Amino acid sequence: MGFIASNYYDFLTFVSTVEEINNSSELLPNLTLGFQIYDSYNNPLFTFQDAMNIFSGRGTLIPNYRCRTSGSLAAIIEGLPPEESSQISNVFRIYHYPQISYKSQNLFMSDAFKFPYFYRTVPTELHLCVGIIRLIKHFNWTWVGIIAPDDDSSMKAVEILKEGIEQNDGCTEFIEIFPHIGVLPPDKLNKIIDSINSSTASVIIFYCEREYLSNVYMRIIDIMQLPGKIWITTPEWDFELTYPLGLTVNNNTLAFTIIKKNIPSISKFIREVNPMLFPWDKSTWKWWMVLCESQCPKSIRRSCSTTMKTSFPHCNNKYLGNSYSVYNAVYSLAHALHSMIISGSRKNIPWNGGSQVSDYLPWKLHHHMKSIHFKNIMGEEIFFDEKGDFSIGYEIINSVYLYNGTVRTAIVGSYNPYALPGQDFTINEKAIEWGSGFTKVPPQTKCSQSCPPGFRKSTSNEKPVCCYDCIPCPDGEVSSQSDMDICKKCPENQWSNRKRDACIPKVIIFLSYKEPLGISLTLISIFLCFINILILGIFIKYQHTPIVKANNRSLSYVLLISLMLCFLCSLIFIGQPDKLTCILRQIAFGITFSISLSSVLAKTITVVIAFQATKPKSKLRSWMSSSVSNSIVLCCSLFQALLCLVWLCTAPPFPYQNNESEIGTIVIECNEGSIIAFYCVLGYLGLLAGISFIVAFLARNLPDTFNEAKHITFSMVVFCSVWVSFIPTYLSTRGKYMVAVEIFAILASSAGLLGCIFIPKCFVVLLKPEKNSKKYLTRYVKT
Structure with a gap:
């Protein structure tokens, strides 16, 4: 040599x-x-x-x-x-x-x-590998390539680099190995150039001992002319202050060199x-x-x-x-x-x-x-560690290749594992002179673009760990930082915003008096209650007329008053539920409707008894007294009240914050407590309505001028139709719309009873007074 x-x-x-x-x-x-x-x-x-x-x-x-x-x-x-x-x-x-x-x-x-x-x-090459990994981690470079000779030490270093890069959520796109003995063959050079040209990695680690550098120096200089690449080098050829003229070497070189000083x-x-x-x-x-x-x-x-x-x-x-x-x-x-x-x-x-x-x-x-x-x-501490390695680190050099064939070097950082924690790795980004061709400084190199807040990374077994897709966080989960592996679930009382990057308090909803639906139902309830009061006033004013006296006048008053209470009880369902209103809702609804239906049942039975009592030697004349009809209403209503009392004593309704019925909201609603008791109350009302419908249907053709059976039959058809359709509709809705469905059922069924039973009578009383007389009744009977 x-x-x-x-x-x-x-x-x-x-x-x-x-x-x-x-x-x-x-x-x-x-x-x-x-x-x-x-x-x-x-x-x-x-x-x-x-x-x-x-x-x-x-x-x-x-x-x-x-x-x-x-x-x-x-x-x-x-x-x-x-x-x-x-x-x-x-x-x-x-x-x-x-x-x-x-x-x-x-x-x-x-x-x-x-x-x-x-x-x-x-220093040992182990510190060199750690220093390179620290540099890559500092700049968040997660997609790199490696070029190294095939000697044992370099191969071990490449293994350490690859493992360290992967531990920091990065990966190597390619690893090219060249022989450390002899000149770099042209075919191997071409393969390395092809790997670099076809790669999307912008950072290339050139790991090589000084002794092997002379074999590949001019070849690597050729490779470094490839644009858009950042080179991290380990050999000390960066200290050479000249290089061949005519080469356009990119100014994107960061070299790890042993700390050197002139004595x-x-x-x-x-x-x-x-x-x-x-x-x-x-x-x-x-x-x-x-x-x-x-x-x-x-x-x-x-x-x-x-x-x-x-x-x-x-x-x-x-x-x-x-x-x-x-x-x-x-x-x-x-x-x-x-x-x-x-x-x-x-x-x-x-x-x-x-x-x-x-x-x-x-x-x-x-x-x-x-x-x-x-x-x-030089005043520096000199010692060997337990492995015989020296107490020295590396300097990070930025090399700038000038057009006149000279190289300007500047120390931009250092890595010394023997320094104090926090001072072992330093880097001065402002001192680094990056080459042109990068849209962002410092340049970035990633297999996939960063996932912004609101998205998470999704990897597959077919791709390296740092190659991923960005998937939006599902409802109720957020990612507040970039490149999150998982989305964080929001607390129960919070929900993800539209961008999925922050949790915000859930919207508290209930059927309010201030919203259009609540206002509409309130106005309808009040209007129907007013109509009910108006009809009650008409009946009181014309209480001595035959059509009012027919079919038990007192039962008509009880029915009208109970229907008015039904209209008013619907207002309890509107507004924010609390412990009292949750109890009053179902209790008031159950008892008032049982009074209404028992009154209708009593009226129907009265019609049947009245017709049968007109027959000679009829034993039903003793049942014509008002006490019988009053007893029917009282017994039926007391049984419903007993059911409600058992409901209150066992598992009464209570206010409940439902976090699951509607996305991103907390629905304040009344939990029925005992669902069995709830359906028992509804079932009892259905039983009363069914009996009333059957009796009225059988008595619909009785020959009586003021026979209410036909009207009661039609009212029961309306009532039953409303509540039969209510059950599947109620079970299929969520949140405040469940309450709205129940209110609509209450108002519709009550209005059906009011309209079908009392509107025809009011029509006769107000518009056909000639028919509201005994003379007309007698003439009708004779004919």
């Missing part, structure tokens, strides 16, 4: 930091650190060869055989790719040597059981150190020459001049490679050694090259590595 310019910063940082510690009078004052540096050239074979050289000495690859002339080996600081770092950890673990990585974020290596001696000064002492070292002190070749010579150019920052620009143009762009980089992580790695090891020496753990452990190395040094050092806690030169 060729020379990597940024890695040379890591080398110089390592040398500078060791020198700085050795010159310190506070840290390891009586101890000099030494080091050996191995370059594996990113070749796994060379990596294992170097690992064996570390333990046995250069040129000797015999396990457990040491051929050293230098001091004791304390730990290994490495910057290997994740896979190689994981593999050689198996070798270091045998000898209990602490392994400190300043590059590997492999999330598998957070397993303290499998990798007990592994430490790193970069002033390292910048000074690079600026002033003599390059001849280090191994020299053509590549390193070119690297140093770049630092002489005027375009280099003053912090690392060397006082030399050159006209040579090189292909190394490292001078333009914002940060000096992984210098921050290397610096913390060396200082962490130094502080662990210092702690071990102070605590007395170094007792009897020789450090000069002439003595045998103690087998206890590595694991003793490991013990102190786990508990280090110090502040670095």
Whole structure:
């Protein structure tokens, strides 16, 4: 593998930091650190060869055989790719040597059981995944795509991302995997582009290790030219301040990058150190020459001049490679050694090259590595957690690609799991520069549009969980927020409004005197009562005339008065029900109608008795007295009163708020209490009406000028027709209309009795007075 310019910063940082510690009078004052540096050239074979050289000495690859002339080996600081770092950890673990990585974020290596001696000064990819999920959750992005290499760590990260997105009610539209070794094949590139073009997801997560980026960099730049997409990237190529001209890369990139800082002492070292002190070749010579150019920052620009143009762009980089992580790695090891020496753990452990190395040094050092806690030169708290992961997080970078081929980056947020709750994730939306093409800022990406208040989400097994239909909430249920999974049922005394986004008090309804129906029934009742009073007045005025005296005058008065009470009792059914009116309604209705019907029955029986009494030697003449008819009325009415008394004593009617009869309303009505008693009262009235009808029907053709049987028969037909039709109508209606039906039945049946029995007589009394005389009666009988 060729020379990597940024890695040379890591080398110089390592040398500078060791020198700085050795010159310190506070840290390891009586101890000099030494080091050996191995370059594996990113070749796994060379990596294992170097690992064996570390333990046995250069040129000797015999396990457990040491051929050293230098001091004791304390730990290994490495910057290997994740896979190689994981593999050689198996070798270091045998000898209990602490392994400190300043590059590997492999999330598998957070397993303290499998990798007990592994430490790193970069955050684990697990925190990276959580940070990405927090960012997606913050912007409410629920429909995303993922592109990642096929190495084990990335595959595990993709699994964590997918699970975390789904836990936040999101889902992934597609996951595209590319090989992490070799160049991205054209057919695979085309497949990725097709997936992105055909997708409706606006957010694409490009998850890739820095080591695998060089294989796909130019290909991914091609993909990023696709419009209308937001990119969440993890590799650190966002710090490259140039990109190929002629490309129209969209300015919708948010990159998670390890927190990096430039250490002033390292910048000074690079600026002033003599390059001849280090191994020299053509590549390193070119690297140093770049630092002489005027375009280099003053912090690392060397006082030399050159006209040579090189292909190394490292001078333009914002940060000096992984210098921050290397610096913390060396200082962490130094502080662990210092702690071990102070605590007395170094007792009897020789450090000069002439003595045998103690087998206890590595694991003793490991013990102190786990508990280090110090502040670095930047004033930051440095420690390792129980898994050996470093106390550092990620910065969220917004990259803006300019037309001149440069890239402008800005820190717009951060994620640090070791920060205080509420401060671990920050994002500055105003600092993000979104590209054009979005109708809403920040852009949204959803499989389905948000369900507004008043609707709920409806998912199906055939679609992902975040793809849903919006269904209106049913009556009586509401959703006050967007994207509700279920509609909330309103309390019993409330109902959903028209938009189904709030519960409002139910409308309280009853048959009121103020509404048209109530006013109409009231006026009809009063009008019929007035007619009843008028007829009663006519009968009283003409009480001595034959037609009034016929068929028992007192019964006519009782019937008229009871009918007037029937008309008036209908008014009790109008208005808001309470405990008293509920009782009076049925009691007044039952008793007054029983008096009316018993009076009609008595009149009918009187007609029959009167006709039979005219026959010679008839024994019915003794039944012609008024006491008989009065007894019929009294007995029939008392029996009904007894039924009503039993009703009141057992289960009397009571006011009731009906929440179910009408949608969105509370109907205040009278509950009959005992439905059996209610139908017993109605049944008794029906019995009286039936008997009256049968008797009147049989006596309808009796030869009598003032025979009421025909009129009573017709009145009973009207009465029975009204109440027979009342029952199914009453049972099929709800709310105040049930009351209106009952009032109509009362008024119609009472008016039928009044009209059929008394109107013909009033017609004769007022308009045919010549027929209201004994002379006319006698003449009629003779003929």
